[in-house]
Amino acid sequence: MQRNILVYHAVTGCETVSQPSGNGKKTTWKVFQQHGAFLDDLGRGTLSESTIRSVEEFFCRIYSPASDETNINDVRYSMFQKGTKDQEKLPPSRKCLEQHIKRAYHQAQVWFQADVPIPEIESPIGSGWYEDATRRLHPHVSVYDPLPNEFTDIVCCKCKNCATSRCSCRAKNLKCIAACTCNNGVCHNPYSVAIETDSE
Structure with missing residues (x-):
């Protein structure tokens, strides 16, 4: 924990890096106590894909403590499927998280030196980070749109059956x-049944 305390502060939110949405220091500290080793290499040496994967697993533990999932996109999908539709409560996508990790890595480098x-x-x-025309720095959130345009009109029910x-x-x-939510149980939507029957 002593080795990684600065990295923990950077990756969970500091003056230059945002905090994981919906998870402050109190929540993330519990995860850090159990899984601090996931942050071992951040800010030391070059930022490798294996380091990014390790920090990604740390974020999986933040958003899904009881799971052994290592892919943040799978955690995001699972939470969405279980009824969390608010983007602010979902974990970041893999591409957004990668930019977040890069910012935390850079900040940790500064502190270590x-x-x-x-x-x-x-x-x-x-x-x-990226630089605008006036040479001001801005956080690079993601290389992709957070949600494809065709998903903005999705209809999903909250029925039991x-x-x-x-x-x-x-x-x-x-x-x-x-x-x-009916996918967790039995669905009696005739359109679902008809389509499934036709596909068989």
Whole structure:
């Protein structure tokens, strides 16, 4: 814990790096106590893919403590499927998290060399930051859109079994999808049944 305390502070939110949405220091500290070793290499040496994967696993523990999942996109999908539709409560996508890790890596590098007269620190540009026309730095959030445009009109129901016309999918003559809560049980949406029967 002593080895990684600065890295922990950088990756879970500091003056230059945002905190994981919906998870402050109190929540993340418990994860750090159990899984601090995932942060061992961040800020030391070059930022490798294996280091990014290790920090990604740390974030998986933040958002899904009881799971052994190592892919943040799978954790994100699982939370969405279980009913968390608010983007602010979902973990970041893999591409967003990668930019976040780059910013934390850069900040940790700065701190680790605070006592060095001439530190060797990479430029923040390309390390989760970009420069605008006025030479001001801005965080590079992601290389992709957070949600494809076609998903903005998705209909998903919150029914237990889709047995009545109050089911939003059924009312619009749509098949239930993985994000619908009925997928945790039995679905009586006739459009879902019809499509599944046809596909067989």
